[in-house]
Amino acid sequence: xxxxxxxxxxxxxxxxxxxxxxxxxxxVPLIFFSLIGLLASxxxxxxxxxxxxxxxxPYAHLGTLVIIFGLxxxxxxxxxxFVGMLFFxxxxxxxxxxxxxFVAVPLWLSMLLIFVVA
Numbered sequence: 001x002x003x004x005x006x007x008x009x010x011x012x013x014x015x016x017x018x019x020x021x022x023x024x025x026x027x028v029p030l031i032f033f034s035l036i037g038l039l040a041s042x043x044x045x046x047x048x049x050x051x052x053x054x055x056x057x058p059y060a061h062l063g064t065l066v067i068i069f070g071l072x073x074x075x076x077x078x079x080x081x082f083v084g085m086l087f088f089x090x091x092x093x094x095x096x097x098x099x100x101x102f103v104a105v106p107l108w109l110s111m112l113l114i115f116v117v118a
Contacts, residue, residue, distance in 0.1 A: 004077040029088070030118035037096045037111030039063035058097045067093070 039062040049057050067089045075082040100107045 004081065007077075027118040030114055033092050033095070034111040034115035034118065036063035036067065036092055037099065037107060038115070039066055040096050040100070041106070041108035041111065058100070059093050063096065064093065 042062050044061060049060050052060055071082060071085060071089065074085045096107070096111075099110055103110055
């Protein structure tokens with residue numbers, strides 16, 4: 001059995017109830033989203049952002065770095081999981097950028113609230 005199959009089998013055994021499954025479908029993505037958003041709130045040096053093309057600057061943060069490492073891990077596990085996480089991660093990064101531009105409260109505060117609720 002491949003490693004990913006063993007991990008998913010173990011996960012399935014420990015998550016049987018409908019309530020547990022429903023909570024995981026909602027809260028796990030929200031927790032991921034909020035953690036990436038919190039990391040995006042940490043300022044990075046201008047030396048890095050000045051070296052990037054303008055369209056990449058909103059995504060130049062520690063959250064993106066964590067996503068890249070996570071995607072490499074998923075690529076090692078399964079190409080299908082990698083593709084799914086690539087799309088989800090892109091959506092997360094786009095949404096965090098939207099929140100940082102259009103929500104009145106600071107990004108770190110909105111992400112912290114989401115994390116606590118989730």
